[in-house]
Every structure is written in structure tokens, then in C-alpha cells.
Amino acid sequence: MKNKKYLRFWAALVLVLVWSAAGFAAGQDPLPSWRDGAVKKSVIGFVEKVTRQGGPEYMPPLKRIAVFDNDGTLWAEKPLYFPLFFALDRLNETAPNHPEWKNNPTVQAALSGDSSRLAKLGEKGILELIGLTRAGMTSREMREKVRAWPETTRHPQKRLRFVDMVYQPMLELLAFLRANGFKTYIVSGGGVDFIRAFSKKVYGIPCEQVIGSSLKNKWRNKDGAAEVVKLPQLNIINDKQIKTLNIDLVIGQRPLMAVGNSDGDLAMLQWTAAGAGPRYMMLLHHDDAQREFAYDRKSHVGRLDLALDQARQRGWTLVSMQRDFARIFEADKD
Amino acid sequence: MKNKKYLRFWAALVLVLVWSAAGFAAGQDPLPSWRDGAVKKSVIGFVEKVTRQGGPEYMPPLKRIAVFDNDGTLWAEKPLYFPLFFALDRLNETAPNHPEWKNNPTVQAALSGDSSRLAKLGEKGILELIGLTRAGMTSREMREKVRAWPETTRHPQKRLRFVDMVYQPMLELLAFLRANGFKTYIVSGGGVDFIRAFSKKVYGIPCEQVIGSSLKNKWRNKDGAAEVVKLPQLNIINDKQIKTLNIDLVIGQRPLMAVGNSDGDLAMLQWTAAGAGPRYMMLLHHDDAQREFAYDRKSHVGRLDLALDQARQRGWTLVSMQRDFARIFEADKD
Numbered sequence: 001m002k003n004k005k006y007l008r009f010w011a012a013l014v015l016v017l018v019w020s021a022a023g024f025a026a027g028q029d030p031l032p033s034w035r036d037g038a039v040k041k042s043v044i045g046f047v048e049k050v051t052r053q054g055g056p057e058y059m060p061p062l063k064r065i066a067v068f069d070n071d072g073t074l075w076a077e078k079p080l081y082f083p084l085f086f087a088l089d090r091l092n093e094t095a096p097n098h099p100e101w102k103n104n105p106t107v108q109a110a111l112s113g114d115s116s117r118l119a120k121l122g123e124k125g126i127l128e129l130i131g132l133t134r135a136g137m138t139s140r141e142m143r144e145k146v147r148a149w150p151e152t153t154r155h156p157q158k159r160l161r162f163v164d165m166v167y168q169p170m171l172e173l174l175a176f177l178r179a180n181g182f183k184t185y186i187v188s189g190g191g192v193d194f195i196r197a198f199s200k201k202v203y204g205i206p207c208e209q210v211i212g213s214s215l216k217n218k219w220r221n222k223d224g225a226a227e228v229v230k231l232p233q234l235n236i237i238n239d240k241q242i243k244t245l246n247i248d249l250v251i252g253q254r255p256l257m258a259v260g261n262s263d264g265d266l267a268m269l270q271w272t273a274a275g276a277g278p279r280y281m282m283l284l285h286h287d288d289a290q291r292e293f294a295y296d297r298k299s300h301v302g303r304l305d306l307a308l309d310q311a312r313q314r315g316w317t318l319v320s321m322q323r324d325f326a327r328i329f330e331a332d333k334d
Numbered sequence: 335m336k337n338k339k340y341l342r343f344w345a346a347l348v349l350v351l352v353w354s355a356a357g358f359a360a361g362q363d364p365l366p367s368w369r370d371g372a373v374k375k376s377v378i379g380f381v382e383k384v385t386r387q388g389g390p391e392y393m394p395p396l397k398r399i400a401v402f403d404n405d406g407t408l409w410a411e412k413p414l415y416f417p418l419f420f421a422l423d424r425l426n427e428t429a430p431n432h433p434e435w436k437n438n439p440t441v442q443a444a445l446s447g448d449s450s451r452l453a454k455l456g457e458k459g460i461l462e463l464i465g466l467t468r469a470g471m472t473s474r475e476m477r478e479k480v481r482a483w484p485e486t487t488r489h490p491q492k493r494l495r496f497v498d499m500v501y502q503p504m505l506e507l508l509a510f511l512r513a514n515g516f517k518t519y520i521v522s523g524g525g526v527d528f529i530r531a532f533s534k535k536v537y538g539i540p541c542e543q544v545i546g547s548s549l550k551n552k553w554r555n556k557d558g559a560a561e562v563v564k565l566p567q568l569n570i571i572n573d574k575q576i577k578t579l580n581i582d583l584v585i586g587q588r589p590l591m592a593v594g595n596s597d598g599d600l601a602m603l604q605w606t607a608a609g610a611g612p613r614y615m616m617l618l619h620h621d622d623a624q625r626e627f628a629y630d631r632k633s634h635v636g637r638l639d640l641a642l643d644q645a646r647q648r649g650w651t652l653v654s655m656q657r658d659f660a661r662i663f664e665a666d667k668d
Contacts, residue, residue: 062540139582183542196586206396207586208517217582219575219601226604228582235583241553248473248551248562249569250584252530252541267553270560 030176032326033169039324042317043173046280050256051180057278059256061181066257067247067268068174070188070195070212072302073261073284074203075166076155078293080118080301082162083190084110086149087129094133107132119300123189123213124237130191131215131232138227139193139217146197160331166202168330173259174203182257186210187247189239189264211246213238241267255279261286266307269316281316283307288322291332364510366660367503373658376651377507380614384590385514391612393590395515400591401581401602402508404522404529404546406636407595407618408537409500410489412627414452414635416496417524418444420483421463428467441466453634457523457547458571464525465549465566472561473527473551480531494665500536502664507593508537516591520544521581523573523598545580547572575601589613595620600641603650615650617641622656625666 034040050059071077091110101107106128109117121129134142150163158165174184186195186205192212199205214235220227238246244267247255258265258272261284269281285304287294296304311318321328368374384393405411425444435441440462443451455463468476484497492499508518518539520529526546533539550565572580578601581589592599592606595618603615619638621628630638645652655662 062534065542139586140588192583192586200396208399208584210586214583217579219578219605221601221604224604224608226578226601226608228578228605244553244560244562245551249526249548250542252473252526252544254474267555267560270555270558271553271562274558274560 030179031169031172033172035324035326037324039317039319043280043282044176046257046278047177047180047182050278059278061183063253063256064177064180064182065185065251065253065255066177066182067185067187067251067255067259067272068170069260069262069265069268070186070190072286073167073259073265074170074174074186075162076158076292077302078286078295079115079157081123081126081190082150082165083123083130083194084118084121084126085153085156085162086146086194087126087133089149089153090133090145091129098132101132104132116300123239124234127191127213127215127234127237130194131230131234134215134230135232137230139196139230142193142230143197146194150198150202158329160329163198163202164329164331166329167325168327168332169325170259171203174205177257178204184209185247185251185255186212187238187243187268188212189237189243191215192238211238211243211250239264243268244271247271258282260284260307262302262304263307264302266310269307270310273314273316281311281314282319283311283316284319284321287320288325288328290322291325291328292321364513365503365506367506369658369660371658373651373653377614377616378510380591380612381511381514381516384612393612397587397590398511398514398516399519399585399587399589400511400516400593401519401521401585401589401606402504402592403594403596403599403602404520404524406620407501407593407599408504408508408520409496410492410626411636412620412629413449413491415457415460415524416484416499417457417464417528418452418455418460419487419490419496420480420528421460421467423483423487424467424479425463432466435466438466450634457573458568461525461547461549461568461571464528465564465568468549468564469566471564473530473564476527476564477531480528484532484536492663494663497532497536498663498665500663501659502661502666503659504593505537508539511591512538518543519581519585519589520546521572521577521602522546523571523577525549526572545572545577545584573598577602578605581605592616594618594641596636596638597641598636600644603641604644607648607650615645615648616653617645617650618653618655621654622659622662624656625659625662626655 031040049057052058068074071081088110106125110129151161154161155165177184184205188195190212192210192214195210195212196207199210216231216233216235217228218231220229254275255272257280258268259282272279273281365374383391386392402408405415422444440459444463485495488495489499511518520539522529524546526544526548529544529546530541533544548569550567550569551562552565554561554563588609589606591614592602593616594603606613607615
């Protein structure tokens with residue numbers, strides 16, 4: 001018992017030192033990869049006002065839910081959704097064992113290598129492909145297949161590893177929100193097991209805070225070894241309005257903050273905006289052809305058209321990646 | 335800036351005092367409403383072993399997921415599931431406006447007052463009734479209808495308020511687990527919005543850690559006021575094997591610990607048991623006719639039959655409420 005008390009004393013002392021150090025560091029910029037300006041000011045201002053105890057717009061931690069799209073919002077999505085690159089790798093690996101895929105138009109489009117046919121596969125096509133290669137696996141087995149992939153595979157144009165194609169400013173924003181009592185969620189059209197394989201390591205987001213598209217699953221209890229395994233059928237495509245239905249079902253409340261980059265995120269932004277009290281809606285505009293990619297209204301992947309007009313009309317925060325990001329990837333110079 | 339530093343200093347001081355107080359209190363029994371014996375020893379032992387850093391069975395906080403059934407596990411469920419009492423109150427309130435319900439067999443069974451017909455409604459029937467009275471509402475509106483109910487309505491036999499029909503030993507177990515870095519979830523056949531209305535206040539569990547049965551919902555965007563509203567159709571009955579499919583989808587990993595009281599929880603317990611490494615399966619046996627209710631193999635509500643045999647065969651922790659609970663409800667004397 002005595003030992004335990006001493007342990008607590010030392011733990012408390014360490015805590016005080018860390019806390020004080022944090023205090024002295026409090027003057028530091030929480031978002032160093034964001035350029036000073038209206039956007040950076042507005043997001044810091046929002047966090048300050050909802051966390052100021054006794055303030056008129058104070059929101060308790062339980063309500064501090066922030067939802068982020070993944071593809072095009074937390075990491076890049078050009079020339080094709082990254083999950084598609086993964087699905088293609090898996091498909092090529094598995095195809096020799098499946099002569100019957102010769103008659104499957106989705107598989108044939110995927111294997112064609114024709115980029116416009118590939119772009120049209122969309123999230124539904126990617127999930128179908130994954131279903132074909134993953135039937136009978138558990139979530140854990142699926143994730144183990146994904147785990148090393150973002151660290152070992154490189155982007156075809158940028159030549160960065162996929163894991164290095166995450167946006168440094170967004171990593172800082174996630175950490176800043178969490179340091180202020182927000183619970184950060186990913187709400188993505190990408191496959192939920194794909195994202196969960198690296199969400200904690202890359203984004204600091206645990207698997208139970210990832211909402212994504214999914215395959216149907218089923219219960220199997222063979223020789224007393226109960227398992228939940230994947231079926232090759234789609235369960236849900238977590239895009240557009242479905243994102244809001246899933247947030248309502250899984251999180252159970254309207255977010256305080258929503259961040260996206262395309263028309264697929266519009267419903268989520270609208271639903272967030274329609275909540276009472278302070279809300280924050282942020283839309284990323286990919287307008288930096290030099291450091292990343294420039295695309296919006298007519299893009300096959302990540303089309304930003306209706307949402308761009310709404311953001312302007314309704315005064316949501318529109319992030320110009322060119323203007324507002326001091327660096328995009330960690331590898332970039334400031 | 336200076337003010338902020340002082341604030342941190344005082345906050346740190348308070349923290350030290352609280353921490354030290356906790357240290358001196360560390361000798362206290364974390365589960366005072368559990369009688370000393372094999373069951374209490376086993377659950378404390380499990381928590382100690384998975385939290386002992388460097389120990390052979392240490393599990394990091396991310397893996398410390400504990401799932402609890404609600405009806406019959408965290409609060410009573412006799413003579414009928416409590417959500418049914420709520421549904422009946424709503425139904426009686428709304429029925430005069432719905433002459434068309436005269437032809438609805440579920441409504442007629444509910445309004446009959448015949449307890450055997452009521453018991454047979456089950457979770458599906460309850461959800462159907464709720465659907466009828468809740469179509470077009472948002473989750474928030476539904477929860478506001480529920481909120482006061484457990485505090486203002488009394489159990490027909492015990493005469494305790496429903497909110498006082500929660501099991502004091504289970505509240506202590508939830509708190510003990512959370513104090514040891516566990517994330518506690520409710521995984522119930524009850525309606526998710528019903529439980530979310532009071533889960534934080536009563537159990538200390540935030541709404542995003544409640545998985546339950548649900549109605550279908552849909553997106554509505556009238557005059558720019560985006561809402562997610564309920565439809566009168568069932569989405570999912572979160573019972574038996576479906577519990578495991580939903581845990582896999584929402585939480586994304588197999589729990590470390592599962593607690594239930596009926597055959598509806600058997601799949602969840604089997605799935606937990608089949609995981610690698612340390613796992614803890616607990617089954618409540620309602621064997622205390624004097625202080626609560628005694629029922630198992632042939633009960634209409636909360637039948638415990640197959641799971642009782644499995645618990646005995648496989649060495650899961652079987653809690654005798656008569657033997658292991660020093661008190662059942664807070665109102666009980668020790």
C-alpha cells in the first residue's frame with residue numbers, strides 16, 4: 001500500500017511538471033502549418049469560444065464532436081481514391097486464382113488500367129472489388145492485409161509513400177481539437193476496415209471513431225470458435241446523405257464541426273450547419289496544382305461543385321490550400 | 335498570457351490534491367456492493383492483470399473495450415422490458431389520434447393489457463410501437479420525450495422509480511472499469527434513442543457508446559433546415575448474433591469483456607470468449623426472488639437457458655444475484 005502512495009506522489013509531481021511545461025508552451029502556435037489569415041483565425045476563434053467556460057457559446061466536452069471526411073480532406077485523392085490503388089493491388093494478387101472474374105465488368109474495368117474507366121468505379125466499385133478478395137475474412141484479417149500498405153507503397157506521381165500523402169495542416173488541426181476536448185471522427189466513403197488499419201497510427205483516431213462504407217458481415221461459429229466474417233456484398237456506401245444517417249445512428253448527435261472537400265460531404269456540412277448554437281463548417285478547396293492538385297467542379301474524383309457554391313453563399317470556411325496551407329505534406333518546406 | 339499560467343498552476347495544485355486524496359483512498363473497496371467471494375475476486379483480478387504494465391497479459395487502453403447488455407444486466411426487466419412500459423405510455427397518449435390503429439395487431443396486443451400477449455411483443459414489437467408514435471421525429475426529439483420518463487414513472491410492483499431499478503453493483507463495476515482505462519459500451523436490444531436519453535446521467539456512458547435497435551431514418555432538407563428523421567420502419571433488432579455484427583461494424587474490434595444475462599447475449603459472450611489473450615465473460619443469473627426476481631430457462635422475458643449451460647461448461651463467470659450482490663438496488667440495505 002505504501003509503495004502505491006509513493007507512486008502516486010511521483011506521478012503527481014511529473015504531472016505538475018508536464019502541465020507547467022505545457023503552460024509555458026501555451027504561447028506556441030497550435031497550427032504552425034497553417035498560414036496566418038482569416039481561416040486560421042476563424043478556426044482557433046471557434047475552438048476558443050466553445051471551450052471558454054462560462055462564455056455565451058460554451059459547449060461541454062460531450063458535445064464537442066468533430067467529423068472529418070478522409071479522401072481529399074485528410075489525405076490526397078488524386079489521380080484516384082487511394083483505396084482503389086489498394087484494391088487493385090489486391091485484385092492483381094488474387095486474380096490468377098479466379099478465372100470466373102473474366103466475366104465481371106467491375107473487375108475488367110479495374111484491370112484495364114484505363115484511368116477514366118478506373119475513376120468511374122467510385123467508392124461502390126472499390127468496395128465490390130474488396131468484397132471479391134475479402135469474403136470469409138474477419139475485420140482483423142482484413143486490416144492486417146492493409147496495415148503495411150500505406151507505408152510500403154508509393155503514390156504514382158508524387159513518389160511519396162501513401163502515408164506521407166496526409167495533409168500536415170489537418171494532422172495539426174486534429175491534434176488541436178483533441179487537446180481542446182473534442183472527439184475527432186472520420187466519416188468517409190472509404191471502406192471502414194481499410195481506414196481503421198492505420199487511423200490510430202496516422203491520425204490518432206481509434207477504430208471506434210471511424211465510420212465508413214462496409215461489406216455485409218455474418219456470424220460463424222465453427223467448433224466453438226465464434227467469428228464475424230465478411231460477405232462479398234455491399235452493406236452501405238457511406239457517402240452524401242448516408243453520412244448524416246450514419247452519424248445519427250452511430251454517434252447519436254449532430255456534430256459541432258464538420259470538415260470535407262467535395263459534394264459527397266455537402267449533406268454532412270448542411271446538417272451540421274442547421275444545428276442550434278455555434279457550429280463550424282470547413283471545406284477544403286484543392287487549388288494548388290504545384291504542390292498538390294487543382295480540381296473542383298468537373299472532377300471525376302472528389303467533385304466540388306454544389307458544395308463550393310453553398311460554402312460561399314452561407315459563409316462556411318473555405319480553405320484555399322494554396323493560400324492557407326504553409327505546407328501541404330510533411331515533406332514540403334515551409 | 336500571465337493569467338493563463340497562474341490558472342494552470344492552480345489547476346495543477348488542485349489536481350495534485352485530488353490525486354493524493356485518490357491515493358489515500360486507494361485501499362478502499364472499488365466494488366462495495368459486491369459480496370466478497372470468487373466472483374468479486376475474479377473480476378478484480380482480471381482488471382488488475384490486463385492493466386499491469388509489463389505483465390504477461392497486459393492490454394493497452396485501446397483494447398480495453400467492455401460491452402454490457404442493458405435490460406436485465408444493468409437494470410431490471412421484469413415483469414416486462416422497461417422500454418415496453420415506455421412504449422405503452424406513448425401509445426396510450428397517441429392512440430386517440432389514430433383510429434386506423436384499430437386494425438393493427440401489434441397495437442391491439444399492446445393495448446390489451448394481457449401480460450402474456452405483452453411479453454410476446456418482444457423487442458421487435460416494442461420498436462414497431464415506437465415507430466408508429468415517432469415517425470418524422472429527430473433523434474433529439476425522441477430522446478427529449480424519453481428523458482424525464484425513468485425519473486417520473488414507477489415500477490408497477492417494486493414501486494421504485496425506473497431510474498432506481500438499476501443495479502448498484504453494476505454501476506460500481508462500470509465505474510471501476512472506466513477508472514482502469516476501459517471504454518464501457520451498452521449493446522442492447524432496446525431502442526438506441528431510448529437508452530441514449532439517460533445513458534450518460536444514469537450509467538456514465540455517452541450516447542456514442544450505446545449500440546441498440548433502431549428505426550430506419552431518412553434525410554430531410556426543407557428550406558435549408560437539414561434534419562435526419564425517423565421512419566416508422568424497423569432498421570435493425572440488435573439481439574443475439576446481430577449484437578456481434580454491430581460491435582464489429584461500430585466498434586471495430588472484439589471486446590475484452592462482455593456482460594449479459596440471457597440467451598440474447600450468448601453470441602456476444604461466445605465471440606468475446608473466442609478472442610486471443612485474456613477475455614472476461616460474465617453472466618448474471620436472476621435467482622433472487624426476494625430482493626428482485628427469479629427466472630431463467632422458461633422465462634418469456636430474458637430467457638437464460640443455453641447461455642446458462644455454456645457458462646457452466648466453459649467456466650464463464652456466473653453471478654448469482656442472491657449470493658454475490660450485497661445489495662441490488664441503491665435503495666436496498668447492505
